[in-house]
Amino acid sequence: MKKGRVFSGARPTGRQHLGNYLGAIKNYVALQDDYDCVYCIVDLHALTTMDEFEDLRQNTAEMALDWLAAGIRPAETIMFVQSHVPQVTELHTILSMFTPLGKLTDLPTFKEKVAQSPHNVNYGLVGYPVLMAADIVLYKTDVVPVGVDQASHIEFTREIVRTFNFRTKRQALIEPQMKNTEYPKVLGTDGAQKMGKSLNNHIELAATPAETQAKVMTMVTDPQRQRRTDPGRPEVCNVFSLHKTFSPNDVAMIDSQCRSAGIGCVDCKKLLAKNINAHLEPFRAKRAEIASDHQQVWNVLRDGAKRATAIAERTLAEVKDAVGLP
Ligand code: TRP
Numbered sequence: 001m002k003k004g005r006v007f008s009g010a011r012p013t014g015r016q017h018l019g020n021y022l023g024a025i026k027n028y029v030a031l032q033d034d035y036d037c038v039y040c041i042v043d044l045h046a047l048t049t050m051d052e053f054e055d056l057r058q059n060t061a062e063m064a065l066d067w068l069a070a071g072i073r074p075a076e077t078i079m080f081v082q083s084h085v086p087q088v089t090e091l092h093t094i095l096s097m098f099t100p101l102g103k104l105t106d107l108p109t110f111k112e113k114v115a116q117s118p119h120n121v122n123y124g125l126v127g128y129p130v131l132m133a134a135d136i137v138l139y140k141t142d143v144v145p146v147g148v149d150q151a152s153h154i155e156f157t158r159e160i161v162r163t164f165n166f167r168t169k170r171q172a173l174i175e176p177q178m179k180n181t182e183y184p185k186v187l188g189t190d191g192a193q194k195m196g197k198s199l200n201n202h203i204e205l206a207a208t209p210a211e212t213q214a215k216v217m218t219m220v221t222d223p224q225r226q227r228r229t230d231p232g233r234p235e236v237c238n239v240f241s242l243h244k245t246f247s248p249n250d251v252a253m254i255d256s257q258c259r260s261a262g263i264g265c266v267d268c269k270k271l272l273a274k275n276i277n278a279h280l281e282p283f284r285a286k287r288a289e290i291a292s293d294h295q296q297v298w299n300v301l302r303d304g305a306k307r308a309t310a311i312a313e314r315t316l317a318e319v320k321d322a323v324g325l326p
Pocket of ligand 1: 007009010011135136144146153
């Protein structure tokens with residue numbers, strides 16, 4: 001017996017990197033053992049901050065391929081594209097009537113986005129958390145695994161649910177729990193900022209071994225270690241923090257050899273690249289296999305949408321009934 005339903009959403013950002021993998025995807029995969037999982041590629045949310053219309057279709061397919069190769073099991077897990085189940089937009093409209101406008105404009109996430117792109121403060125951006133709440137409640141979600149940056153949106157969802165159930169005198173919607181999946185922040189190759197595509201400090205899961213090695217060789221290490229003979233400080237080195245994940249058998253040796261200047265940064269990075277490549281080899285083989293059949297990923301997503309629609313239709317019927325829509 002599974003413990004309930006998990007729902008999570010991620011914007012279609014194309015090929016995923018080590019930060020996405022350690023911070024989210026690994027968790028999505030593990031949760032499948034204990035929960036009925038629904039994982040959604042939120043393309044409508046992506047539209048809220050788009051200046052130029054990037055290739056959403058390509059980015060969706062690349063991300064879905066990464067999820068499948070990493071171990072999402074589409075026979076049990078529902079994996080789909082948000083816009084393929086349009087009931088979410090209808091629920092979004094109904095929920096918006098239960099949402100005080102000031103609550104949306106007070107959210108720290110909204111203020112951040114306004115500061116980032118003051119030229120594009122659109123109506124959809126204000127409603128972003130309402131659409132996210134619709135995602136979550138449409139599938140009668142019990143648990144939402146997200147990072148702490150999303151905590152205010154989950155709290156907002158819980159408030160809408162309480163208001164809706166109270167005002168309609170029904171219990172049509174379920175109040176979800178947040179599951180904080182925060183992994184110690186994965187820094188980019190610059191060793192300073194969070195790994196991300198926009199900063200180009202990322203290492204793609206689907207990169208070739210040579211590309212991976214080239215990226216790893218550019219990584220910033222302990223800035224105090226200027227010469228090969230200087231002792232290093234693993235605790236401030238981002239190469240070392242990745243060794244902790246990818247080199248479980250070498251990590252003690254690297255720690256002591258770095259401190260005693262027994263190993264230099266170049267060799268240390270070569271070892272990291274080798275271990276990342278070994279770790280990702282099964283992922284890359286599986287990804288290539290799935291990608292070789294161009295339609296396969298879209299078939300999976302279409303099938304997921306069909307199964308998601310069945311749940312969505314039921315919830316939406318209850319919601320419409322609760323608000324008295326004829
Ligand atoms: N807002 C989330 C983010 O930026 C993405 C998202 C949309 C989401 N709908 C969701 C996450 C529903 C969890 C549940 O990361």
